[in-house]
Amino acid sequence: MNRFYFPNLENQENIILKEKELLNQLIIVLRLKIWDNIILFNWKDNEDFVYKIIEISKKEINLDLVETIDKNSELNINLSVFQSLPNKLSKIEYILQKWVEVWITKFIFFRAERSQKLSLIWAKLSRLNKIIIEAIEQSWRNIIPELIISEDNISNQISNINNSSTNLFFHTKSENSISLKELINPPILTFPPKGERDKKEINLFIWPEWWFSDREIEILKKSNFKNIYLWNRILRTETVSSVVWFFISQII
Numbered sequence: 001m002n003r004f005y006f007p008n009l010e011n012q013e014n015i016i017l018k019e020k021e022l023l024n025q026l027i028i029v030l031r032l033k034i035w036d037n038i039i040l041f042n043w044k045d046n047e048d049f050v051y052k053i054i055e056i057s058k059k060e061i062n063l064d065l066v067e068t069i070d071k072n073s074e075l076n077i078n079l080s081v082f083q084s085l086p087n088k089l090s091k092i093e094y095i096l097q098k099w100v101e102v103w104i105t106k107f108i109f110f111r112a113e114r115s116q117k118l119s120l121i122w123a124k125l126s127r128l129n130k131i132i133i134e135a136i137e138q139s140w141r142n143i144i145p146e147l148i149i150s151e152d153n154i155s156n157q158i159s160n161i162n163n164s165s166t167n168l169f170f171h172t173k174s175e176n177s178i179s180l181k182e183l184i185n186p187p188i189l190t191f192p193p194k195g196e197r198d199k200k201e202i203n204l205f206i207w208p209e210w211w212f213s214d215r216e217i218e219i220l221k222k223s224n225f226k227n228i229y230l231w232n233r234i235l236r237t238e239t240v241s242s243v244v245w246f247f248i249s250q251i252i
Helices: 020-029 089-100 122-139 154-159 214-222 237-251
Strands: 002-005 014-017 037-041 047-056 061-070 077-084 106-110 146-149 166-171 200-206 226-229
Touching: 002 020, 002 122, 014 020, 020 061, 037 061, 077 089, 089 106, 089 122, 089 237, 106 154, 122 146, 154 214, 166 214, 200 237, 214 226
Parallel strands: 002 037, 077 106, 077 200, 106 146, 166 200, 166 226
Antiparallel strands: 014 061, 037 047, 047 061
16 A cells, blocks of 8 residues: 655545646556555654545546554664765665664754765755655554754764764774674663653764774764774765664664
8 A cells, every 4th residue: 555645634534636746657657547546654653544536537536544553662762873965865775765664753964074075955855855755655654753964973963962862973994993792791772761842862983985993983982972883894884874763763
């Protein structure tokens, strides 16, 4: 069943869709017909809403509510990814696509010392937010992550972090580092039971091309960040995130 983000949805019994882009996708691309079902969600509610198509015209589609599906499956974690700006827009797009699927709640792209200059005009930012929405639709999430593009350096990013959060950064050298397995025993990562009001805060700092500088590594260590060594192969900046968080999500 096809699923779509519909921000104005308020659990109505009947909806008339008039948004041109969505109509085009439903009628021309997907070729949906009367009595077909679609799923709508609004990110404000932990529910999906199943609607049946009861009427189709060139300018609108009429829908009737069939059922609601409880989607209260978000992890009890606020996970922020502090991603050093890569050298290509396509890498940012890839990072957003893959990390949205594994439950990230906030993306902060910042300028590391070895980040290359990358211009992000409004039109490109609009495209990035559209990529997030598309990834949310296909992965069946209901919470839309926040996207922040910042020119601040690593010190300024650290200064805005909650002192009670768990902070990790990743490095290419094994000296004075721990492995992902060591996050479990003894437990460095602890998680609140499902249903608790307060969420666990976890921040992950990801290197740029050519990795963090020595000065940035010292700043992270002095700020009591845990230094994680992944393995003997150096992952690309756009690969680190999905590998790491998929592992962490499996131990929760």
